[in-house]
Amino acid sequence: MTSLKSVFMVTIFLICGCLAKEYNVFCQYDLASYYFKERSQFFDWNMDSRLCTHLVVGSGIGVDGDTGKLKITDKPLLLGKNMLSSVKNMKVDSIKKVLFTVGGWKEESSHFSRMVAAPNMRNNFYTSVIDFMTKWGFDGVQIDWRYPTQQGGYPEDRKNFVLFLEKLSLILREHKFILMVAVSGRTNKRTLESYNIPDIVKNSDFVHLMMHDERDPYRNRLVYNAPLNGDNSVSDAIKHWKTHGMAPEKLILGIPLFVRSFTMDNNQTEVGSPCKGPGLRTKLSHRPGFMTYNEFCVKESNWIRRFDQVAKVPYAMKGDQWVSYENGQSIWAKMHLLQKQKLGGAIAWTIDVDDFHGNCGERHGLLHVIFAALGDKNALTTEEPTTEASGLCPQDGFWRNGWDCRLYHECNDGERIYYECEEGQYFDEEQLICRPAKEVKCDQNFVIWRPGMPVYSLKNMPINLKIVD
Numbered sequence: 399m400t401s402l403k404s405v406f407m408v409t410i411f412l413i414c415g416c417l418a419k420e421y422n423v424f425c426q427y428d429l430a431s432y433y434f435k436e437r438s439q440f441f442d443w444n445m446d447s448r449l450c451t452h453l454v455v456g457s458g459i460g461v462d463g464d465t466g467k468l469k470i471t472d473k474p475l476l477l478g479k480n481m482l483s484s485v486k487n488m489k490v491d492s493i494k495k496v497l498f499t500v501g502g503w504k505e506e507s508s509h510f511s512r513m514v515a516a517p518n519m520r521n522n523f524y525t526s527v528i529d530f531m532t533k534w535g536f537d538g539v540q541i542d543w544r545y546p547t548q549q550g551g552y553p554e555d556r557k558n559f560v561l562f563l564e565k566l567s568l569i570l571r572e573h574k575f576i577l578m579v580a581v582s583g584r585t586n587k588r589t590l591e592s593y594n595i596p597d598i599v600k601n602s603d604f605v606h607l608m609m610h611d612e613r614d615p616y617r618n619r620l621v622y623n624a625p626l627n628g629d630n631s632v633s634d635a636i637k638h639w640k641t642h643g644m645a646p647e648k649l650i651l652g653i654p655l656f657v658r659s660f661t662m663d664n665n666q667t668e669v670g671s672p673c674k675g676p677g678l679r680t681k682l683s684h685r686p687g688f689m690t691y692n693e694f695c696v697k698e699s700n701w702i703r704r705f706d707q708v709a710k711v712p713y714a715m716k717g718d719q720w721v722s723y724e725n726g727q728s729i730w731a732k733m734h735l736l737q738k739q740k741l742g743g744a745i746a747w748t749i750d751v752d753d754f755h756g757n758c759g760e761r762h763g764l765l766h767v768i769f770a771a772l773g774d775k776n777a778l779t780t781e782e783p784t785t786e787a788s789g790l791c792p793q794d795g796f797w798r799n800g801w802d803c804r805l806y807h808e809c810n811d812g813e814r815i816y817y818e819c820e821e822g823q824y825f826d827e828e829q830l831i832c833r834p835a836k837e838v839k840c841d842q843n844f845v846i847w848r849p850g851m852p853v854y855s856l857k858n859m860p861i862n863l864k865i866v867d
Contacts, residue, residue, distance in 0.1 A: 423746070424450070426748040427442075434682055435683075445749060450492065456502055458476045463506065497576060498539055499540040523562075524565065579598055604650050609623070619670055623724070626710035646739055651741055651743075655765070656723075661678065692753045696791055696812040725764075729767045733768065797809065803835070803838065
């Protein structure tokens with residue numbers, strides 16, 4: 399708890415206006431999180447805009463494969479739910495600019511490939527992007543093509559992508575818009591062959607190094623989401639893009655806040671071990687191989703947890719399920735490397751999967767670590783933070799309500815089920831049943847206040863006050 403308190407104090411200090419100018423904190427907001435259930439469903443009012451310098455909204459916008467124009471592919475969400483209408487209201491507090499994303503893991507790579515290959519389709523794209531930003535009040539665009547030369551692409555994509563970016567950058571700069579390009583940070587041969595790194599960096603304002611890969615769960619082995627060291631590591635990506643791009647201040651390191659899940663094969667838990675494929679669909683996010691951090695953290699204590707001291711990655715397992723995720727310790731290590739290599743900042747991918755309600759500690763706990771680490775240099779002398787907390791359900795079992803001994807709840811895999819004893823009975827914490835009140839020890843030590851009673855001030859308000867209608 400001491401380190402959590404330190405992070406909180408650092409954050410308050412930074413919010414007061416001390417965020418270092420040389421670093422950018424990009425916050426990616428996936429609009430598709432609207433489709434998540436219950437406490438994982440995210441709305442724009444859940445965002446803490448004080449913790450971001452730039453906001454990048456995404457999902458539901460791609461390329462028309464026939465004309466090359468920008469295309470809204472999820473009209474029910476972006477237009478029907480008025481998601482785009484709220485963009486103009488997002489530039490508050492420390493947020494300087496709001497960008498939107500074209501592409502992403504749901505959009506067709508082949509449509510990008512056809513567009514960049516044809517001059518007339520490229521021109522259609524340029525015009526439609528300017529019109530879109532002007533209409534909806536955006537300040538820039540993130541191009542998230544997954545991936546040139548792959549998934550229906552061609553070897554020529556590598557050259558055509560540069561031709562596309564050269565003119566796009568000129569047009570956007572003329573209109574004073576920002577160009578950000580998202581690229582895979584993986585350093586395997588196939589990925590590196592997709593990118594002309596010097597020219598991509600030269601023609602971009604920012605390059606987003608994505609360390610995660612949505613295809614990982616469908617492979618046949620357990621892999622970390624974003625290891626600091628080792629195969630396809632953050633360290634290797636930074637070194638390669640810094641060496642070949644020659645502009646580290648443009649590089650923005652992606653920090654995946656979501657949880658990547660796998661189904662183990664024969665309970666082999668070590669990274670690199672064979673697996674059967676993605677983890678099971680969960681109740682709230684309902685996607686195989688994927689879990690929101692706010693969905694996982696409330697039941698984290700029920701899992702067997704480990705931390706790889708070399709890769710600087712936390713991972714956990716329960717039954718045949720295995721997950722790779724981020725915590726305060728792993729993020730802090732990445733921020734230290736980011737600063738050492740003098741990058742331009744970090745991007746939280748995505749803020750809507752963080753613990754934005756604060757069920758497991760402070761609200762936006764993972765984003766807070768990023769923000770604190772990239773703030774005033776004096777703040778780095780504090781203890782390394784963690785985001786671990788007890789959550790709604792620290793462990794499975796039955797628990798009595800602290801205010802009313804008639805009330806109790808069951809914790810089952812991070813979920814709460816509420817119960818109430820009959821009148822005249824209390825819940826017995828030892829026998830785990832409702833029994834006559836006179837036979838059960840019940841310390842209901844609180845001060846009751848009802849409407850009409852004298853009002854307390856801040857100076858004399860009891861810390862154990864219970865308000866009763």
